[in-house]
Amino acid sequence: MFRLRGGLFHQTRRLTTQWYYATDIPTTKPYEPNYEPTAAPQKFEKLSEEDSIALETKYRSSSNKIKQNDTSKNSKIVQVGEDNLYTVDLDKFTIKPTYWHGPTYEVRRGLWFSSSGTPLTSHLCSELESLSGKKNEVQKLEGNYQEGKYVLFSEEDNNTGFILKNLDGGKLFLNYLKSGLGSYIPINGVAVYKGEKRPLDLNSIDKILVNSVNKEKVKVKEDIKSEINKGKENERSVLSNLTNWELFDNLPSIFSTTGLDTNQTNSSIDADLEQVHLMGDYPNQKRKIRDLVLCVHGIGQTLGMKYEYVNFAHTVNLLRSNMKNLYSKSDSLKQINKNHGNDDWDSNPGIQVLPITWRHSIKFKTVPTEDDICNPEVPALEDITVSGILPLRKLVGDVALDVLLYEEKYYQDLILDTVMNELNNTYTLFMKKNPDFNGRVHLIGHSLGSLILFDMLSRHRHYKLKFNVSHFFSIGSPVGLIKLVERTKIGPKKGPKPKSTLRVNRPNCEEYYNLYHTCDPVAYRVEPLIDISMSQYDQAYLPHWSELDGFTSKMIEISGNIWEGLPTPPDIQNGTTEAIGTEISNKTDIVTKNEEITITEELKDILTSLNHSGRIDYALKPNLLDVDVISALKSHVSYFEEPDISGFVMNELSNDHKRSDKVVVKKVTK
Known part of the structure; x- marks a missing residue:
């Protein structure tokens, strides 16, 4: 249980517009039209300052045209990375190689973050923005998000709060919270905050959240492992079935001169954006x-x-x-x-x-x-x-x-x-x-x-x-x-x-x-x-x-x-x-x-x-x-x-x- 009142979230950070790209789970893979990611990405890297400025400028320009009902064609494509080797599509919020066939990865605008520092999806950020004016009131989210179904903002700061998985106790519990009698909420969700820099007071709630968060991390790791294994199984050639390669499994890094073992290599190669170091x-x-x-x-x-x-x-x-x-x-x-x-x-x-x-x-x-x-x-x-x-x-x-x-x-x-x-x-x-x-x-x-x-x-x-x-x-x-x-x-x-x-x-x-x-x-x-x-x-x-x-x-x-x-x-x-x-x-x-x-x-x-x-x-x-x-x-x-x-x-x-x-x-x- 965790007390939300009492000014825990009294510090607010100024919003930044840093942009991020995922490096672990692709959204699409080339030559695999039936590919579907089994888990949401958890690992993100920053784009460079120049790329973030270009993306933010294009994003705001497109948003203004939508508000003004401007129906003229407006490209939402932005070239990023050294020599513009990668392309961001702001319609799909994805990034992919410009000149060759490769996997696409999710791109996120650094507006709202989880307590672990992971940027939240654009749709979730939009909902949090529209709902954040109502303090100390549990509100249902319209979208289907892995973080949860409900949001509760701080009584003193609408830039921090919790996304809840469920509301134990149903209407009775909702009335209990709204009545002001409920000083505590069950920890069945994730803390969120607005702005790139996390509030200092979030450090104190991490210890309380640790059990719930760890369970989520274990599930995510299992999903990622399942995704990798599934991908290998689907991609295995007929030749692969002719023999097992146990002989090679016991040899470190037989296909690498970098000193990495096979497992480390397999987990990183699909994310070749990470290898490019876009920042x-x-x-x-x-x-x-x-x-x-x-x-x-x-x-x-x-x-x-x-x-x-x-x-x-x-x-x-x-x-x-x-x-x-x-x-x-x-x-x-x-x-x-x-x-x-x-x-x-x-x-x-x-x-x-x-x-x-x-x-x-x-x-x-x-x-x-x-x-x-x-x-x-x-x-x-x-x-x-x-x-x-x-x-x-x-x-x-x-x-x-x-x-x-x-x-x-x-x-x-x-x-x-x-x-x-x-x-x-x-x-x-x-x-x-x-x-x-x-x-x-x-x-x-x-x-x-x-x-x-x-x-x-x-x-x-x-x-x-x-x-x-x-x-x-x-x-x-x-x-x-x-x-x-x-x-x-x-x-x-x-x-x-x-x-x-x-x-x-x-x-x-x-x-x-x-x-x-x-x-x-x-x-x-x-x-x-x-x-x-x-x-x-x-x-x-x-x-x-x-x-x-x-x-x-x-x-x-x-x-x-x-x-x-x-x-x-x-x-x-x-x-x-x-x-x-x-x-x-x-x-x-x-x-x-x-x-x-x-x-x-x-x-x-x-x-x-x-x-x-x-x-x-x-x-x-x-x-x-x-x-x-x-x-x-x-x-x-x-x-x-x-x-x-x-x-x-x-x-x-x-x-x-x-x-x-x-x-x-x-x-x-x-």
Whole structure:
């Protein structure tokens, strides 16, 4: 029981208009039209001051037009977050990604709050506003709210009160309260207050409310857990049912290099708004973008249906965040932007990365809810899977399934059309929202995504993009294997043409990179497909990122000492990657010095037409323990977390490159 009289709520706080967004329970999920949240969100974060001002201005403007019966069209859409990556709909009070398909979350105006500091819904706030003038009178709420059905405001302060679950005793109890005899009310509700800062006296009632509130929290946690489990059950692919993954459940963070365990990861990934940190520490609301990078996923999110960590939009968010963090520590990259005359060189790398999601637009009959769009007589994958060594079949199937499907012409044409449309639509939307953008556009393809982009760029007369592609980074790519099977070579779009009786694919881009982890079972080299002699020579290696100042040879030298038996990486000098390698067509023209081989002018011209450095294949160094199946799979899905990948991409996009005069390679160490 708690006494409401006696001036407990004597302090009032001034109303603020801080806006909040939920981060735990989505209101909708992409590609799940039947999704319904089983619990209301409980975890909220603040939007930035600039975003809150924009939202409040739009909200009040819309409200005034409604009061004045203004029937003119009034957009209630507000762009928020750094670079306006997220969109708030004030009609629905939701927030969602601007450029990619993602979950929507509830947005709330910070007007009324529960004693726990959670902002209340807009409808409940409206009712509390309209009813707050009547003090010490129990009033019934019209809406159906989880907080309760009735409200009772303080006798001395109509900005504080209780929302009650029920009125024990019915009319008799109501009369008892209204008569003034009832000095106490049962604690079967929640304390509420107006304004962002809670009254100090609420601290004293928390102890009285603790039992009731704790019961509610337990129920909410159970609802949230049920929601997560239900989502996983609904999303589980047919492949997931072929085996249990208990082997992996006992291994901490097999899909994360951040040290989080699987449970922590699963509970946070769906809320990728939280990962973006909309409040942020960015110096300006909308950065000047000079390089737009569009990223295409590969494994079709089949693996992601089991481990939410493998979520492409989220991993691209990680790439964007890694770039910002690394740039903030790199004097060399800042100096490059300063030399280019960029006023915001101290804080802005000028690079924006956006995910291109396409897999859910195409049905392959790999999950129970998908019908085969080609022929209903085609069985599901489950129907043809042999029962032996299921964990290994699961591993291979999840990673390689979409690559196999892509090789069937019907699906290949469908995938290429779908990805082309997604790329063009995203670019068109970006240009609409950033009409002053006049920079370059680059592509990153992961796994099958790199094969899709490679084929699209090689058939650019059939698949027309609305932009020219400058740099194309293929990551963890099976291009080398697929083109070998197709008996197809790789050549530059312009410049010298190698003599060959085979078909030659010529990707329509200025710079082509093939980045991979040496433990990745899906990735293959491409340089031997340019010239077969490159198979004799070692790939180039990505430089390690130094937190001190960008790329440095000393970091390579220190780490190189522990890789006994592995090829020595090339020297990295002055914050740039120098060309170390390429192929060799005429052995009589080779010059050998200290195990380094300078390739011929003819071959150099071919290679530097594909990449200014003369090298296309770049490998990440493996860790000493990366020798098992789990590490191999992890290497394929963790590229966007790697600082070396983020740093390399930034460095290549920032520097003004010149074609190498000499390309040097080293013999493969057996």
